[in-house]
Amino acid sequence: MSTVSRRGASSPHELGRIGDRVSFIYLERCTVHREDNAITATDAEGTTHIPSATIGTLLLGPGTRVTHQAMSVLGECGAAVVWTGEHGVRFYAGGRALSRSSGLAEAQATAWANRRTRLDVARAMYRMRFPGEDTAGRTRQDLLTMEGRRVKDCYRREAARTGVPWRRREYRPDDFLAADAPNQGVTAAGQCMYGIAHAVVAALGCSPALGFVHSGHERSFVYDVADLYKTEIGIPAAFDAAAEGEEDMASRTRRAVRDRVRQTKLLDRCVRDIKDLLRYDGTRDTGDGQDRVTLQTDDDTHVTGGRNYGDEPIW
Structure with a gap:
């Protein structure tokens, strides 16, 4: 577990598509932790391993505790995490985009x-x-x-x-x-x-x-x-x-x-x-799983980011 924080973020191609995932998993009265790239749910009956990249939404009911490392891998995998109150009435959620495109x-x-x-x-x-x-x-x-x-x-x-x-x-x-x-x-x-x-x-x-x-x-x-x-x-x-x-x-x-x-x-x-x-055709997506960060010009042209344009025009 000492090297967990040194892992690089997974690319979109390494992650499960949201459409292929389990819609939601509900847990209560257990401790949620991380083991390798899976999360574990431990209660009085033992420990259950759940592949983190297969989760769409993790519903955390009453009596659950979740560790920092568990949240780290869930965030990396783009899973939404929802804390629910008694009987699921209260709601709180967070998540990270699987798409790297805006x-x-x-x-x-x-x-x-x-x-x-x-x-x-x-x-x-x-x-x-x-x-x-x-x-x-x-x-x-x-x-x-x-x-x-x-x-x-x-x-x-x-x-x-x-x-x-x-x-x-x-x-x-x-x-x-x-x-x-x-x-x-x-x-x-x-x-x-x-x-x-x-x-x-x-x-x-x-x-x-x-x-x-x-x-x-x-x-x-x-x-x-x-x-x-x-x-x-x-x-x-x-x-x-x-x-x-x-x-x-x-x-x-x-x-x-x-x-x-x-x-x-x-x-x-x-x-x-x-x-x-939203009438979105995916033309802005690169399709190769790589991050693309661009800079905008005044006429809405997009140029490569990560460069110094101090001595050259960007249009």
């Missing part, structure tokens, strides 16, 4: 900085969420009204499908167990989806804060992306778990979400969807 981040910032293109992306998100809906020319109020109607319809549809009684959506961040089983499931599913979305957003190098539907929060774009799959994956998984009984809703919902994420190949879809929404 191309997607710049495409996101360009689309976000203009009101017209920002609304265009929001409309595209609603078309993706609700196939068959015509969002052309719709205002933000129209989009929110559409969302409210379709999400309520989804709750009613899933209640009928599973036979689980449903009254209304209730979320109590200070008292998870006060809600009924389907509401607990919807809350737990939402936290899982946020973790998955944050992992993909961070891995692609996008800004979690620059949202197109949500705004004003450090994870606005994460919420945007997670909501794309709410009615297809999150809510059905919650009702499936509730149909099995009312005990241990949080963990059973996580398993139901994980199954649906795997079946729908969500991580791959999520990467493609973000690139499509």
